[in-house]
Amino acid sequence: MSTVYPTCYTGPPLSEVGERATIRAILDAVPSQRNGDDAAVLPLPNPNTRTVVTTDMLVEGRHFRLDWSRATEIGHKAVVQNFADIEAMGARPVAVVLALSAPGHTPLDFITDLARGVGERVSVYSADLAGGDLTGGEHLVVSVSAIGHLGGSLAALTLDAARPGQAVVAAGHIGYSAAGLALLQRYGREGVPGEFSELVNAHLAPVPDPGRGVIARAAGASSMTDNSDGLITDLGTLARRSEVGIDLAGLAIAPDELLTAAGKLLGEDPWTWVLTGGEDHTLIGTTSKDAPSGFRVIGAVHRHCAGTDTPVTIDSVAPAHSVGWDSFPVPGATP
Amino acid sequence: MSTVYPTCYTGPPLSEVGERATIRAILDAVPSQRNGDDAAVLPLPNPNTRTVVTTDMLVEGRHFRLDWSRATEIGHKAVVQNFADIEAMGARPVAVVLALSAPGHTPLDFITDLARGVGERVSVYSADLAGGDLTGGEHLVVSVSAIGHLGGSLAALTLDAARPGQAVVAAGHIGYSAAGLALLQRYGREGVPGEFSELVNAHLAPVPDPGRGVIARAAGASSMTDNSDGLITDLGTLARRSEVGIDLAGLAIAPDELLTAAGKLLGEDPWTWVLTGGEDHTLIGTTSKDAPSGFRVIGAVHRHCAGTDTPVTIDSVAPAHSVGWDSFPVPGATP
Structure with missing residues (x-):
């Protein structure tokens, strides 16, 4: 299956433009004082600041579809999922580097738009697109690594620090991205009824509220993660690493009106x-x-x-649904 | 073209093992105190230390071939080319993160060997494989990002700091990797005459001398880069960014006996x-x-x-060969 770009990208293909001119176009689209040398030198942090680092790769056809996502949304999503990992440590995102593999027929404006999506999203966090790499390849692969700063002497918000008696807290919607995906699968980008656009956007370009991780760490949170593979899977990891159990309050996580309406429309739970x-x-x-x-x-x-049995329950009962995202799903296995 | 793994990898495929067990196997192969949470927290650096970051992506069939490179060599090369960029700023490499996209039929031991190659090479620099991401994909794509520390108040060794009157200095072999590639293209991995193994190794798993960048910065070097796209291309970039010219001494860079012998064997210059x-x-x-x-x-x-004409000359004459590596080569263009 060859990569097919939407017809709205009309720029010349990378194979005509060449690597160096493409990189110059990216630097024009997302100006940075730090980008353009062998490596980027980040600003000197406050004293007693540790560096936090994470990486996530998006592969065409698996993590995004070109008939659903605009180039800016792919860049946007790549930043958000990396920065969520930085924030889940209680740290502040400061920079990303972007490595791209793309076929020679990729339109230049698709690539500059993708970089612009990265740039727009990092600027919301006052962070920087600090460097990158561009290579040929048969498919579009977007690899972002993110750097954060963890100031002061408080512990990072690790997976192993939940303790019995603590409350479980969450900062945003849960299930919106999956509902958006289900709607896209049924109706395609243009066909989803307008009242569900928040769900579709949550899947294509989620917008978490920046700074929540730093706030949570300052406010005395102990452990933290982000809902990337599924609530039961991610909390299960946290519970196992902390050697605790977690009981969720059904009412607190129950599908809201929008999710319920989408479920009714699609005939899904x-x-x-x-x-x-x-x-x-x-x-x-x-x-x-x-x-x-x-x-x-x-x-x-x-x-x-x-x-002993599952570490995550809902109103003290083991959940009926528990299998989350797995890049290499094994038939019949439980995560 | 589908990915074909050498028969020496006999482990079960990732599609049987699943994502989580594969990640556990990688963590077993390359143990790290920092890996395994949402993001990795790096050690607190000395005061007045800046963070340096870079990224490089290796794509199967373009940057490596599975009939030439062992898995450990691919991991090894990915680290070296990233750390060369860190060292080219005068910084000390401290960590990498590794994002991998691989087909479901990839043998588990290929992936753990690749990670082991990363781990072996970072340990030479007293650095750490601090985190990663694993996704499915039709082709093998290896994306490494590297973090370095730049201590003290001396400037980083940027591309724009060469000044007239300075000497141009180099720390290792030049041309060995390209000669190794030419030998591999003619003879394949097993067929290259033994006396040229140093050239083949320079291509498959180059071994620069760690710490040279930090030494050069401490010793008062001004600008620095690494020979990644070709000597004339890389020095041309440095010269243009510094707004200077560079004249190389033909005798100092002339092919040595080994390169000359390989050229004779292959009938190449x-x-x-x-x-x-x-x-x-x-x-x-x-x-x-x-x-x-x-x-x-x-x-x-x-x-x-x-x-005015080319910024890089050899014994005051424009070089006959100047076109270096380009991921999207444009016919007839000069870099």
Whole structure:
């Protein structure tokens, strides 16, 4: 299957423009004082600041579809999913680097738009597109790595720091991205009824509220992750790493009116989206204190014996839906 | 063209193992205290230390071939080319993150060997494989981003800091990687005569001498880059960014006995490898002082009017070979 670009991109193909002119066009589209040398030198942080780093790769046909996503949205999504990982440590995103593999027939304006999407999204975080790499390839592959700063002496918000008695808190929608995906699969980008655009946008270009991770760490949160592979999967990882159990409050995570309406339209159970959807990149954590600003309580941490049944329950009952995202799904396996 | 793995990898395919078990196998192969959370928290650097970041992507069939390279060599090369960019700023490499896209039929031991190659090479630099991402994809794509530390208040070794009157210095072989590639193209991995193994290794898994960038910065070097796209191309970039000319001493860069012998065997001009080959990841820079330890003088910087002919000459004559690596080569264009 060869990469097919939407006809709205009318620029010359990379094979006509050449690598160097393409890189110059990217630098024009997303100006940066730091980009353009062998490596980017980031600004000197405050004293006692640690660096946090993460990486995520998006592959055409698996993580995005060119008949659904605009180039800017792909850049946007690549930033958000990386920055969610930075924020899930309680850190502040400061820079990304962008490596792209693209076929020679890729229109130049598709690539500059993708870079512009990266640039627009990093600027929301006062961060920088600091460097990159461009190579040929048979398919479009977008690899972003993100750098964050973790200031001060408070611990990072790791997966292993949830403790019995703490509250489970979340900062954004859960299940919206999966509902958006289901709508796109049924109707395509143009066919989804307008009242569901928030769900479609949550899938194509999620917009988490920047700074929540730093706020949560300052407010005394202990552990944190983001909802990338599915709520039960991600909280299951956190629970196992912390050697605790987590009980979610059904009412606190129940599908809202929009998810319920989408479920009715599609004839699907919206709970599946909430529990297994992922890709919302909503921050989910635990705290002994009040929910940090922007977070709501969705459950509680309790003691749990390792090896005994599922570590995550809903109103004390094991969830019916639990299989989240897996890049290499094994038939019949539970995550 | 589908990815074909050598028969020496006999492990189960990723599609049987699943994503999570594959990631656990990678973490077993390359243990790290920092890997395994949403993002990796790097050690607190000395005060007054800036972070340096770069990224490079390797695509199967373009940057490596599975009938030539072992998995460990691919991991090894991905680290070296990233760390050369970190060192070319005068910084010390401290960590990499590794994003991999691979088909479902990829043997697990190929992936763990590739990660082991990354781990072995970063450990030579006392650095860490700190995190990663694994996704499905039709082809093998290896994306590495590297983080370095730039301590103290000396300027980074940027491309724009060469000044007339300075010496041009280099730290390693030039042209070896291109000669190795030419030998592989003619004879295949098993068929290259044994006396040329150093050239083949320089292409498949180059081994620059770690720490040269930090040494050069401490010793007063001004600008630096690495020989990745070809000597004339890379020095041309440095010269243009610094608004200077560079004259190389023909005797100092002339093909050595090994390159000359390989040229004779293949019926090719070894000067082509020296001037346009790239991928040696040899550090090349400029200094007003003595050549830093491990570097030799290969030329001199002089005044040059922008826009007038080529900024890089050899014994005051424009080189006959100048076209270096381009991911999207445009017919007839000069870089």
